[in-house]
Structures are given as C-alpha cells and as structure tokens.
Amino acid sequence: xxxxxxxxxxxxxxxxxxxxxxxxxxxxxxxxxxxxxxxxxxxxxxxxxxxxxxxxxxxxxxxxxxxxxxxxxxxxxxxxxxxxxxxxxxxxxxxxxxxxxxxxx
Amino acid sequence: xxxxxxxxxxxxxxxxxxxxxxxxxxxxxxxxxxxxxxxxxxxxxxxxxxxxxxxxxxxxxxxxxxxxxxxxxxxxxxxxxxxxxxxxxxxxxxxxxxxxxxxxxxxxxxxxxxxxxxxxxxxxxxxxxxxxxxxxxxxxxxxxxxxxxxxxxxxxxxxxxxxxxxxxxxxxxxxxxxxxxxxxxxxxxxxxxxxxxxxxxxxxxxxxxxxxxxxxxxxxxxxxxxxxxxxxxxxxxxxxxxxxxxxxxxxxxxxxxxxxxxxxxxxxxxxxxxxxxxxxxxxxxxxxxxxxxxxxxxxxxxxxxxxxxxxxxxxxxxxxxxxxxxxxxxxxxxxxxxxxxxxxxxxxxxxxxxxxxxxxxxxxxxxxxxxxxxxxxxxxxxxxxxxxxxxxxxxxxxxxxxxxxxxxxxx
Numbered sequence: 249x250x251x252x253x254x255x256x257x258x259x260x261x262x263x264x265x266x267x268x269x270x271x272x273x274x275x276x277x278x279x280x281x282x283x284x285x286x287x288x289x290x291x292x293x294x295x296x297x298x299x300x301x302x303x304x305x306x307x308x309x310x311x312x313x314x315x316x317x318x319x320x321x322x323x324x325x326x327x328x329x330x331x332x333x334x335x336x337x338x339x340x341x342x343x344x345x346x347x348x349x350x351x352x353x
Numbered sequence: 354x355x356x357x358x359x360x361x362x363x364x365x366x367x368x369x370x371x372x373x374x375x376x377x378x379x380x381x382x383x384x385x386x387x388x389x390x391x392x393x394x395x396x397x398x399x400x401x402x403x404x405x406x407x408x409x410x411x412x413x414x415x416x417x418x419x420x421x422x423x424x425x426x427x428x429x430x431x432x433x434x435x436x437x438x439x440x441x442x443x444x445x446x447x448x449x450x451x452x453x454x455x456x457x458x459x460x461x462x463x464x465x466x467x468x469x470x471x472x473x474x475x476x477x478x479x480x481x482x483x484x485x486x487x488x489x490x491x492x493x494x495x496x497x498x499x500x501x502x503x504x505x506x507x508x509x510x511x512x513x514x515x516x517x518x519x520x521x522x523x524x525x526x527x528x529x530x531x532x533x534x535x536x537x538x539x540x541x542x543x544x545x546x547x548x549x550x551x552x553x554x555x556x557x558x559x560x561x562x563x564x565x566x567x568x569x570x571x572x573x574x575x576x577x578x579x580x581x582x583x584x585x586x587x588x589x590x591x592x593x594x595x596x597x598x599x600x601x602x603x604x605x606x607x608x609x610x611x612x613x614x615x616x617x618x619x620x621x622x623x624x625x626x627x628x629x630x631x632x633x634x635x636x637x638x639x640x641x642x643x644x645x646x647x648x649x650x651x652x653x654x655x656x657x658x659x660x661x662x663x664x665x666x667x668x669x670x671x672x673x674x675x676x677x678x679x680x681x682x683x684x685x686x687x688x689x690x691x692x693x694x695x696x697x698x699x700x701x702x703x704x705x706x707x708x709x710x711x712x713x714x715x716x717x718x719x720x721x722x723x724x725x726x727x728x729x730x731x732x733x734x735x736x737x738x739x740x741x742x743x744x745x746x747x748x749x750x751x752x753x754x755x756x757x758x759x760x761x762x763x764x
Contacts, residue, residue, distance in 0.1 A: 312618075313618060313619075314574070315508070315618045315619065316617070316618040319618045325574075325576070325588060326576065326588060328588075329574075329588040329589055333589065334572065334589070335546070335572055
C-alpha cells in the first residue's frame with residue numbers, strides 16, 4: 249500500500265491519495281491535503297462541512313452526496329462549490345480523511 | 354392466510370412475483386402486486402425511438418400479462434407504506450396489509466430539480482427516459498437542419514448509466530448516414546470525471562467519443578439552465594450553449610417512498626447491498642432501481658438480484674439466516690453506432706474489463722470492444738426480456754454471479 253508524508257506524519261493512502269485508515273487522520277493532515285488540492289486555508293465554514301461528512305461517514309460508512317449536504321441544511325450546493333472548487337464531494341471527502349465517494353457503477 | 358405484497362410491477366416486481374408465486378404455498382400465502390397503470394415498457398427500447406429504429410407500440414405490453422396466476426393485481430396509486438402498521442395505504446382509501454413487502458417502485462426523472470429545465474421542456478430540452486419524451490425527441494430530430502446537440506447527465510446515479518453515451522453514438526451515426534454530420538456539433542456533458550465511472554471502460558469509451566468527434570465536458574454539475582438563451586450553467590460558472598439539450602434529469606425514487614419516510618436524499622430505499630433486505634425493517638425487501646445500492650440501475654442487474662431476493666424472502670419467512678448472495682453483477686450492451694455494440698460485464702469489486710463472454714477464448718461475445726455480434730445480441734435481448742427475464746427463467750450461459758474467467762486486466 250502506498251504511503252505518503254503529510255504534515256510530518258506517514259499515512260497510508262490509496263492510488264488517488266485518499267487516506268485508507270481514518271485513524272491516521274488529524275486536522276494538520278487535513279490542512280496539508282487541502283493545500284495540495286489548492287485550498288490555502290480551511291475556514292470554519294470548511295470545517296463545518298468536513299465534520300458533517302465525518303459524522304455521516306461514521307453513521308453510514310459512506311461519504312454523503314452533494315444532494316445530502318444540501319438537503320441537510322449544512323450548506324447550499326452553490327456555497328459548497330465556492331469552498332471546494334472543482335469536485336466538492338470528492339475533494340471534501342479526501343480532506344476529511346474519508347474514502348472516495350462510491351458513486352454508481 | 355399470510356400476505357406478501359409487491360409495490361411495483363416493472364421488471365423487479367414482475368420477476369419477484371413470478372419466482373415467489375412458485376415457491377409459496379397458495380393455501381398459506383396470498384400474493385398481491387400493486388401498480389398505478391397496466392403498461393409495461395421494455396425500457397431499453399426508449400433509446401431507439403428518437404432515431405426511428407423502434408415505435409412506442411413495439412415496446413409496450415400489459416403488465417398483467419406477465420404476472421403469474423394466483424397473483425392479485427391491484428391497479429391503484431399508492432399513498433404510502435405504513436411500515437409501523439405493516440400495511441400499504443392506497444390513494445383510493447383502501448388498505449392492503451402485509452406480512453412481507455417487496456419495494457420495486459423504480460426511479461423517475463425529475464426535471465424540476467434543475468432550475469430552468471422545465472422552461473424549455475420538450476421545446477429545446479428533451480429527455481429520452483420516458484415514452485413521451487422519446488417520441489417528442491424523434492419529431493424534433495427529424496426536422497433539424499444543424500446546430501449543437503448537447504447530451505447531458507444532470508446528476509448521478511441515473512438509470513442505465515451507459516444510455517446517454519449510446520444516445521451520443523447513435524446521434525453521430527444517424528447524422529453521418531444522412532450526410533448531415535458536418536452541420537452538427539455533438540457535446541457530451543457529464544458530472545463524472547470521464548465517459549464512464551470506472552477507469553478501464555472510461556478510457557476505452559472516452560477514446561470512442563474522440564474518434565467520433567464528440568466533445569466531452571467532464572466534471573460538470575449544472576446549477577441551472579437559461580432556456581431562453583439556451584445555455585447550461587454550471588456551479589463553477591462554466592457555460593455551455595446548445596441548440597438542442599438532450600438531458601438525463603436527476604433520477605429519484607418514487608414520491609411514495611418519501612411520503613412513507615423510508616427513503617434517502619434521492620428517495621431510494623436504504624437496502625443491504627448483499628441480502629437486499631431493507632436496512633430499517635426486517636420484513637421489507639427491495640429490488641432494482643428503487644434501492645440505494647451502488648450497482649447499476651439496469652434490467653440485467655434486476656435479473657441477477659432476483660434469485661437472491663426470492664431466496665432471502667423465503668429464508669426470512671422460515672426464520673433462517675439470509676444469504677449475502679448478490680455481488681453487484683451487471684451485464685450491459687452498449688450501442689456504439691454503425692451496427693456495432695460493446696458488452697460490459699462487472700460487479701461491485703470488478704470494473705468492466707476486456708476479454709470474452711461468456712466463455713474464455715471462444716466467447717463468442719467480445720467484452721469492451723465494438724462488434725456486430727454484440728449489436729445483434731442487444732436486439733435479441735428484447736425477446737429474451739419478455740420471454741425469459743420477466744418470467745424469472747434462467748438466461749442460458751449467463752450466471753447470476755459475475756465470473757472472472759475470460760476477463761483480462763490490462764497491464
């Protein structure tokens with residue numbers, strides 16, 4: 249399994265850089281992944297999304313869809329795209345230390 | 354008398370009724386199937402209507418014709434499932450009690466989920482996931498002189514994830530045969546990072562789009578549509594102009610699921626991906642598009658789920674442990690135009706790979722490669738659907754669980 253050094257810690261990641269062991273995740277590692285994804289600073293608004301995603305992941309074993317984030321009242325989809333430009337569901341999951349959202353096959 | 358009730362008489366509900374009526378003693382179990390109409394469409398046929406390859410009347414038959422004897426078919430709109438009371442409440446006031454329930458209410462397109470989509474509905478914006486939409490699109494395409502056709506997926510998951518690709522390929526093929534291809538741009542717009550979800554197939558199909566001069570816009574999530582200006586606007590600010598927008602709107606489960614308080618954010622029923630039992634209720638099972646499974650929403654998948662579903666309903670009734678029998682298997686023909694089609698065969702763990710199907714080396718069907726034989730097999734599938742799949746019969750040489758034999762992982 250590939251390893252990667254983030255925020256001075258060695259972590260296990262998959263081929264696309266998603267953490268494979270949530271136990272290794274820290275807030276510093278989150279900031280380091282965010283930097284790689286082009287997000288210079290994680291603001292309280294970012295953290296609100298990340299923490300909601302982690303709760304959902306713990307409850308259901310899956311990162312929530314954009315629709316679920318929107319419906320839960322945590323954040324509007326428009327705002328989500330501003331916070332995590334590009335692919336917000338995938339980027340936020342990566343920063344939150346969760347596995348890549350499954351999507352459909 | 355105990356009662357098994359099935360909500361929905363589409364592919365899943367019909368197969369389930371056929372398998373379970375045979376195995377449940379008629380003196381002990383009644384079997385009721387509820388649907389709001391008596392029209393069963395062969396849904397893979399919708400793709401062919403816009404191009405004039407098939408007509409609506411060639412792909413519809415009465416639902417009741419495919420239900421076995423000993424099943425009561427109730428034609429009614431379901432108001433909700435009252436899981437606490439073990440009963441299905443109908444709009445007309447009737448209540449149908451159940452001991453076991455199978456949810457097979459499928460998925461529907463929801464154009465209203467995207468602001469502006471309905472403003473141009475069936476004027477410049479079309480779907481081909483409904484018979485009305487497919488027919489309206491057929492009329493529109495006939496009269497087109499030229500312009501930009503945008504084929505668009507609004508949000509995943511969708512029913513039959515390869516259908517929009519097939520639509521784009523057919524468009525290219527049809528325009529070429531009519532000598533009009535140079536007057537049209539075809540653009541494929543998807544929220545996925547490529548032509549398909551999984552890397553090997555995505556690369557092959559992406560290359561195919563390129564070959565046919567179909568532009569792809571990946572990672573595009575539509576915020577709204579300006580129908581008057583004919584522009585698709587993304588959350589990231591990107592704008593895509595169209596003359597005709599052929600969209601697959603957001604897919605969601607039945608509104609009845611939401612009224613029942615049983616659905617997720619897409620109104621799909623949270624279901625165990627291996628046993629097909631509802632995660633919330635021990636006496637509720639689900640099959641097909643109505644579930645929240647990550648397997649494809651497609652008829653072949655329903656066929657592969659059916660045996661596990663029927664077996665597990667019986668196991669639950671007899672108090673035995675359920676079998677985690679469903680592996681996410683899907684087997685889909687992908688029309689690529691010019692009389693050829695791809696075949697893809699995959700499951701939860703294994704992405705579509707090249708090789709031969711169903712037998713190694715001899716095939717005869719090539720996987721992930723265009724062939725005439727695949728195209729003819731797809732056409733033959735319409736007969737198989739009515740005569741083998743719906744009655745719950747085995748399809749020769751195609752096992753419910755995916756096999757690795759014959760598949761090759763590219764280096």
